[in-house]
Amino acid sequence: MTTGRAIKTVTVGGVTIGEGAPKIITPLTGGTPEELYAQAEAVAAARPDLAEWRVDLFAGLADSNAVTSTARALVNRLAGTPLLFTCRTRAEGGRAELDDEAYGELNASLVRSAAVDLVDVEYRRSRPAVERVLRTAHEHGVPVVASNHDFDGTPPKDEIVARLCEMQELGADICKIAVMPHSAADVLTLLDATRAMREEHADRPLITMAMGGLGLVSRLSGQVFGSAATFGAVGAASAPGQIDVAELRGALELLDRSGAATD
Numbered sequence: 001m002t003t004g005r006a007i008k009t010v011t012v013g014g015v016t017i018g019e020g021a022p023k024i025i026t027p028l029t030g031g032t033p034e035e036l037y038a039q040a041e042a043v044a045a046a047r048p049d050l051a052e053w054r055v056d057l058f059a060g061l062a063d064s065n066a067v068t069s070t071a072r073a074l075v076n077r078l079a080g081t082p083l084l085f086t087c088r089t090r091a092e093g094g095r096a097e098l099d100d101e102a103y104g105e106l107n108a109s110l111v112r113s114a115a116v117d118l119v120d121v122e123y124r125r126s127r128p129a130v131e132r133v134l135r136t137a138h139e140h141g142v143p144v145v146a147s148n149h150d151f152d153g154t155p156p157k158d159e160i161v162a163r164l165c166e167m168q169e170l171g172a173d174i175c176k177i178a179v180m181p182h183s184a185a186d187v188l189t190l191l192d193a194t195r196a197m198r199e200e201h202a203d204r205p206l207i208t209m210a211m212g213g214l215g216l217v218s219r220l221s222g223q224v225f226g227s228a229a230t231f232g233a234v235g236a237a238s239a240p241g242q243i244d245v246a247e248l249r250g251a252l253e254l255l256d257r258s259g260a261a262t263d
């Protein structure tokens with residue numbers, strides 16, 4: 001990790017996010033329970049540090065009992081791999097179309113079910129919905145990953161830093177942003193915003209990435225610039241630019257062995 005302020009690390013299922021090499025998170029993207037179970041077994045075999053259930057891609061999203069029972073069944077098949085629960089809405093590049101009330105209720109009910117280890121909250125949802133998820137999660141000891149996605153472009157550095165600071169001020173345990181670069185300069189903007197956030201503001205782990213092929217370098221270099229986790233695929237990717245877990249692990253280990261950490 002780049003030099004910076006002391007970080008309040010996040011530990012789930014024996015995995016500590018915010019120290020050492022970036023942790024690998026693998027998305028589960030199936031539409032049916034059968035597809036998800038097969039994928040969960042393949043993911044467990046690939047040994048990422050965490051799995052992410054992209055529930056917005058699940059056909060049963062509207063049925064909260066089906067969501068909870070599927071989450072429980074996924075946990076069994078993940079064989080100890082901690083599970084991040086993510087409902088990505090259309091506004092942020094996902095498929096879910098939920099009003100703020102339904103969004104808050106879905107996330108709060110999954111947290112209450114104790115079936116998931118971490119929960120993602122899109123910090124740009126209404127303040128009451130975001131606060132409800134944060135409060136319920138923290139009451140149940142579940143860390144929250146606040147997130148923001150810009151699928152069209154890369155905001156200026158100061159704007160990226162400001163968004164990450166806002167997530168931190170809201171009380172998220174991990175602050176995450178994904179942007180779409182259109183030039184090498186955009187990738188540098190994301191990396192420099194990550195470095196500045198880590199060195200000057202952050203007291204908790206960050207996850208940042210520039211998406212697409214142009215941004216791939218940002219998915220590999222978190223240990224240098226200050227991103228504590230990175231998404232890698234087993235089969236289907238959940239966003240442009242994700243590479244296979246085995247290749248990703250090789251790159252992260254190479255950087256780790258080479259002394260990529262600066263503190």
Ligand SMILES: O=C1C[C@@](O)(C(=O)O)C[C@@H](O)[C@@H]1O
Binds near residue numbers: 176
């Ligand atoms: O927020 C993120 C990051 C991501 O969009 C990526 O670019 O790897 C993939 C999503 O599944 C995840 O929820």
